[in-house]
Amino acid sequence: MGWARRGRPAIMQAMNDFVMAFIGGGNMAGAIVGGLRHAGVDARRLLVVEPQQARRDFLQQQFGVRVQPEPDAPLEAAELLVWAVKPQQFAEAARALRARAAGAARALQLSIMAGVRCAAIERLVGASQVVRAMPNTPALVGRGVSGVYANPACGEGARARAEQVLRAAGSVVWVEQEAALDAVTAVSGSGPAYVFYLMEMMIAGGVELGLSEAVAHRLALATVGGAAALAEASPLSPARLREQVTSQGGTTAAALQVLGARDVAGAFAEALRAAARRSADLADALERDS
Ligand SMILES: NC(=O)c1ccc[n+]([C@@H]2O[C@H](COP(=O)([O-])OP(=O)(O)OC[C@H]3O[C@@H](n4cnc5c(N)ncnc54)[C@H](OP(=O)(O)O)[C@@H]3O)[C@@H](O)[C@H]2O)c1
Incomplete structure (x- = not known):
């Protein structure tokens, strides 16, 4: 796998001082979690909300991360939330989060969902800082590339944190306009x-x-x-x-x-x-x- 060839001590150091939670523990989330663990990020700092028992068991056994079926209280401690559900599952997942762990809205929201705009995440989650990324499937072997946009509420620190997470799945290219993510999707997403x-x-x-x-x-x-x-x-x-x-x-x-x-x-x-x-x-x- 591509991860093994790349040492990332800097990522490990920077990532081990905050907790991050994934909403959705499917293929893409698994790829990022795997990359973070390979880079040496402490499993106790990674939390995954995933409704499927079999998938939760896999993530826990494979990577040692914490898993839960619903977005409950532990999520309030997360400083970064990675949205990795299917786009059509987002509205329901956001409603569940607001009902059960509303404080998680204070976290930096990093979305890898195709076609869910920052405005929708701000509105449905009640969040202010949103980074939107379009990764691609070579992320599954640590060789993806993500086109990334940060909304104006994100400062340098938020952008750097989002980039650290995404680099676990490959390289990162920033764009300055959200609409450019449609072109990113056309070039590297597809x-x-x-x-x-x-x-x-x-x-x-x-x-x-x-x-x-x-x-x-x-x-x-x-x-x-x-x-x-x-x-x-x-x-x-x-x-x-x-x-x-x-x-x-x-x-x-x-x-x-x-x-x-x-x-x-x-x-x-x-x-x-x-x-x-x-x-x-x-x-x-x-x-x-x-
Ligand atoms: N695959 C790609 O090439 C690619 C590229 C760029 C971006 N993306 C984006 O990445 C995101 C994830 O894609 P994926 O391929 O990893 O999809 P996936 O394997 O279907 O993963 C999504 C996971 O989230 C779970 N889920 C559903 N509702 C949930 C909820 N309310 N709370 C928590 N988890 C929930 C799903 O469970 P169920 O199966 O039970 O519904 C599933 O295990 C998508 O938004 C996609 O647009 C994917």
């Missing part, structure tokens, strides 16, 4: 699916050319992973790296010519616009329903 799609197409293309599925699969995955590692390590832009491997009249040029003729770049731009529009529409719909 992004892993585009890369998986690319892998699928490379595998299918390899099989059509006579490779076995297993060989094509290994080649495609190693190529995507290797190219990403090279792009990360290199000072050159992806466009320059692409040009470097495209010699005139060569094999790569032949392939890229076909992609250009089919306007794959245009299709991609349109796909990202569709994702961003859908993200904004979903947020509007949630706002109408809550």
Whole structure:
């Protein structure tokens, strides 16, 4: 797992002086909790509210954290609340929190829920400091990236705390406008699916050319992973790296010519616009329903 390769003594030190609670203990919460525990955060400082008994047992056994089925009094001690329920579960979860642990509204609220705007969290939780993040699924192996926005009530300290939590699941990129999270969703939130799609197409293309599925699969995955590692390590832009491997009249040029003729770049731009529009529409719909 990616976590093992990364030492985070600074996170550990900073995180061990406050209590944080997760509302919802599903996949994403599990990934962040796992990352925090790997970084050395004390299990006693982590509390998870999760209705499913099996999931609570898993989190407790795997990470040693405190778990509870309802948002009860212990949550009042939390200085940071991570909202990790499904967007459509948020209104109900916020109502339960206000009924049973209203003091938790004083905490910094960090939401990873897609399409729930800061205003909705301020209103339904009765909170003032809200940080909204859009992570992605490589968080499950500690290699996610989160686009993050903080509402104006958050000072430097609140932003730093939210970032420490999110870094347990990967890297963090701040945006200054909340609306930019729709674009973040289009690029990195939905992004892993585009890369998986690319892998699928490379595998299918390899099989059509006579490779076995297993060989094509290994080649495609190693190529995507290797190219990403090279792009990360290199000072050159992806466009320059692409040009470097495209010699005139060569094999790569032949392939890229076909992609250009089919306007794959245009299709991609349109796909990202569709994702961003859908993200904004979903947020509007949630706002109408809550
Ligand atoms: N997965 C992604 O790629 C991704 C990327 C970016 C953002 N997100 C966001 O991350 C959030 C969590 O996603 P996920 O994939 O981790 O979902 P998930 O696995 O379904 O986790 C949500 C968990 O919260 C529990 N829950 C439901 N109502 C609750 C309540 N009132 N109080 C406490 N817990 C409650 C759910 O239990 P039940 O199963 O019994 O309902 C479930 O175990 C979502 O808002 C999603 O938009 C996900």
